[in-house]
Amino acid sequence: MSELLAKLQSQFPQLEFKEQYPLAQHTTVKIGGPAELYCETKNSQDFIALVSFMRKNNLPLTLLGWGANTLISDSGITGLVVRNTSQTITILDSEGHTTRTFNQQEQERIAARWQSDSQKGTFTYEFSDLDYDESEAERVLVELDSGVSLPYAINILIQQGITGLQWYSRIPATVGGAIYNNIHGGTHFISEVIKSIAVIDEQGKSRVLDKSELKAGYDVSRFHETDETIVSAVFSLYKGDTQKAAYVAREWAVRKAIQPQRSLGCVFQNISNEVKDKLGYPTTSVGYIVEHVLNKKGFQIGDAKISEKHGAFIENVGNATAKEYLEVIRTVISQTERKTGVKLKPEIFFLGFKKSELAGIV
């Protein structure tokens, strides 16, 4: 038994720590080596206690959510990897007091409720026809633990008459991961409806951040620059039109259903409007560049393949390694730079890699 395991097991006898635990199963792309040590916490109390202990003692800690935006190295992650699996959703009154709580502890990965169950939908990535403004609707405060699965939250909240998250339908994400990266659905960013975020700072202290401190932008938040851990967040949602929201969520899910699931979503950030205009391209999507400028749709190294359906997605079509996945990313970046002069930026995160392994990528 390692020294770290012995220390953690005596400090937290109620928690189960696993050594050399395979992490690929906790990523959508099914790639990555083991965690030196791994623990799942099932409630905020244990999550806060464990993260605070790690930070106060300066011990190596990595957070993992749904693993939908994270490439893990083939050699795995040193130190402790923690997944918060708490599914607690609390509806608050205007004073911030609890009115209703839901807590369906995750038994297995919760699938998005609105599956593509038909051939309807336009199968495009155009969502603007579904957009509407509900900012005039009455507000309602909801607290979501960082481990809550976003599809589960969307589902429960619409059932409870609460809207505002429908734009993020069928995005595989925990609330922590969604805030970390300020996810986007069409023209919406999740930061629009965030009120405050409870975090544990680098020294292990609990703090509450106001929305104004989030530094949210396109695929970015303050958490990219800090080692703070997201514990939960209060969202200012709407007592909106639930039928309309359910329709949007369902239709959104149908349109997103063709995206390859054994992937990490869009691997690259879109180019800016300015660059798009300069190059004379019809869209800011990197998928366009991969398909029409590089002609690289279907390009494959080992089992890592640029999707035939969406040029900015890289799929694991078998037993791809992180090394193969990185090689495909590197090829797209270098060829785009050579042909267009634009240096693409990855939208995904890399855990457990040496700096040298990421050369030419970040």
Ligand SMILES: Cc1cc2nc3c(=O)[nH]c(=O)nc-3n(C[C@H](O)[C@H](O)[C@H](O)COP(=O)(O)OP(=O)(O)OC[C@H]3O[C@@H](n4cnc5c(N)ncnc54)[C@H](O)[C@@H]3O)c2cc1C
């Ligand atoms: C098929 C598919 C479709 C997608 N569609 C979209 C889309 O439409 N829009 C979009 O924006 N994204 C999309 N994505 C990307 C992805 O779903 C989002 O980025 C999502 O937010 C990732 O959340 P996660 O819980 O999986 O985070 P992870 O990948 O588990 O983690 C991401 C980062 O957040 C950190 N982190 C996780 N939890 C915490 C915490 N509690 N505290 C601090 N740090 C934490 C991790 O350490 C890591 O650095 C898609 C992905 C796939 C596979």
